[in-house]
Amino acid sequence: MALFEEQQLKIYNSISGEKEVFKPINDSYVGMYVCGPTVYSNVHLGNCRTFISFDLVFRYLKHLGYKVRYVRNITDAGHLENDAETGEDRIAKKARLEQIEPMEVVQKYTVDFHNILEKFNNLPPSIEPTATGHIVEQIEIIKTIIDRGFAYEANGSVYFDVLKYNEEKHYGKLSGRAIEDMIANTRELAAQSDKRNPQDFALWKKAEPQHIMRWPSPWSDGFPGWHLECTVMSTKYLGEEFDIHGGGMDLKFPHHECEIAQGEAATGKDPVHYWMHANMLTLNGKKMAKSTGNNILPEELFSGKNEVIGKAFSPNVARFFMLQAHYRSILDFSKEALSASEKGFNRLIEAYASIDDLPESSASTINLAEWKQSCYDAMNDDFNSPILIAKLFDAVKWINAIKEESLKISAEDKLELKQVLHDFLFDILGLRDGEKSLDNNSDKLSGAVELLIKLRAEARNNRDFATSDKIRDQLQEMGIQLKDGKDGTTFSIN
Template identity: 70%
Template sequence: MPLYTTQKLKIYNSLSGEKETFVPIHEGSIGMYVCGPTVYSNVHLGNVRTFMSFDIIFRYLLHLGYKVRYVRNITDVGHIVDDAEDGEDKIAKKARLEQLEPMEVVQRYTVDFHEILKAFNFLPPSIEPTATGHLIEQIEIIKTIIDKGIGYEANGSVYFDVVKFNETNHYGRLSGRNIEDMLANTRDLDGQTDKRNPQDFALWKKAEPQHIMRWPSPWSEGFPGWHLECTAMSTKYLGNHFDIHGGGMDLKFPHHECEIAQNEACTGQTPVNYWMHANMLTLNGKKMAKSTGNNILPREILTGENSILSKAFPASVARFFMLQAHYRSILDFSDDAIVAAEKGYKRLMEALATLKQISASASSTLDIASWKQSCYDAMNDDFNSPILIAQLFEGVRFINLLNDGKETLNAVDLENLSSTMNAFIFDVLGLEDEKIADGNNDKLEAVVNMLIGMRNQARADKNFKLSDQIRDQLIAYGIQLKDGKEGTTFSV
């Protein structure tokens, strides 16, 4: 019997603003769509945090026994700079600056995206469609919206008539807006636009002569609107009505709002049952931005080649750090925070190693069944990873008590403790036991001990300049020497 039959999952639905009991459209099967990256630059840490949130959600749904079709797109056209209606496509702009073909830019940064997500141990989605691979579907949706009287052509571009749509629907309900306030707060453009209303958004844009990314359509040579791409790809692979749609909090308006409008205009029904949004990541208490230098790329965390962190950190440590905050909470990244996370991560891995050495007893003195359910309760409460981690450290406490001989477990309970710890740490949280990091630590210890020997010899030879140089250089690399009665030890 699948676990989902006994576990009651609740999801915070951005559409209702409440936690709701999750009931899939089709029992045992889930359709989930998450807005993927616009591939015009290296994936940034905020993106990784968002996609990690949905990786955890994907993993837990699979753990519960659901069959999940997870669709995450690649936006490779149509995303205008600063998300405005007019301007230069982000990919085209990058291509012009670097003197590349646009699809070279797409390929370069799609590869980077996949490499980073693989390094952080993300499960691949079931389907990863591209916007340029679904232009026919997008054009057909535009035709339908025009036929329904909610889309209109103007000088080769096609726009969605928000006011017309709002006569029978509510444009703005996902983000808590209403059309009257939006229109009242929008500056009148005095004929500088082809739009009937300032809030109307593009379904198709006619390409200006200098615009290098363009395709033929019934209206003009041009390119699709950014919002339209996700509507086409989500409905093609998940149907007009599916279970979960996710993305970053910044996409709630206008992107997801426009998706809802497009779907409802075409089909007359709401497209998604549960809208989920992951919150933002800050760096040292401030918004991350290249322009201010308050920025770090995911790869730079792994290599240590940055001016933000004191050293390099394994991907699982960075992953563990991110999972210590709930996906709907703002998370602040800093050197102190990830150093603390590394200590917690090591405690988990050390406990698992200790658990393998513990033998079963004739009786149990710990309530493993209740503890196990508390782990599920945490994830059933809108995927609350920080509470789950707290429960896993309760499991660490159990392991230490067992190892010290202060508590006992029979064979069944010991196996239950072991399988639960392993399932939630590796399968659900997606952490890895950093064997490579452990190997590096062994090599590091050997090298530092060799340097300690050289320093001891230098001190015996009264070459204090060299001994101090060795000590100071190690400190610069984050390695602290401590001289004691039993000799010299070090800490990292």
């Protein structure tokens, strides 16, 4: 029996505003689509939080025994400044500023995106399609939407007719907006004069003469609208109806609202059964923004070379910190909060590493089965990782009590405890075991740390405890944990 048959997972569905029992379209298969990055700059921490949140979802669904097809796109064309209908493509603008080809920009920042997510230990998606790789399919779906009467051509561009669609469906059902309020709050701009109504959005844009990225179409040389690519790529690989669509809270309107409208207009079917949205990050209590300087890139966090946090935190600790908040809640990054999270992470990993050395008894005085189910209950409650982590710390208390022999554990339960902790810490939460997280330069790094351990031992033998403590503390700040034992000093990397 698969685990998903024993566990009842509930997901908060943004479109209903309620937690709903998860029932996939096909019993043991799950189709999940998550909006990926627009690759014109380094991926920022807010994006990383979204992708870590859905990595958690992906990992848990797989753990439950579902066969998951996880599709996450790369937006490499058609995304205008501030998601506007006019102006310069973000990728083309970066290409012009750096005097390189647009696809060089795409390649550079796609590589950065993959590198950062690998450091965070995110699993790669099942399929990672690109917008430019699906131009033909986007043109074909535009033809279908026009034929069904929900889009129109104007001066080489094609627009989705929101008011016509709203006559039959409900535009605004995901974001909770009424079309009447949208009309009342919209001011017509001269640059939007090709549109019949200001609410209409572009399916295809005619390229201006200076626009670099362009493709031929029945209407003009141009490029597809930003919203269209996700409709095309999600339905191509997951079907006209699929289980889960995720993204950041900021995409709920207009992007996801437009996806629903396009999907229903093209197929007559509501494309997504469960909409999920991850909330935003703040930094030191304020909104992250490049313009104010209240901003930090992942690499700046890992290296400590920044003026905002001022201390290095490993990807492992940063991931753990993000998972200590529920994906639907706002999370504030600060040095104090990260430092507290780092201590907690180290306690968890140290406790897990010490299980093999626990004294064994003929019988246990802990209720392992009840605790294990409480861990599943946390994840079944809309992927509640902070509650799960609290349950894992209950196991840390047990482990410490068993060491002190105020609690007892049998050999069988000891194996079970280690397996359950391994499943939740590493397979589901996606943390890296500190003893196994060395990178490609592991041999050189190991040698350097071993040398520092010897120098520290010499300092201690000479009663130079100031130097000894300094070596230990500075290594810890870099994410390298020293552990003194009866057989000498070992280290792990967080």
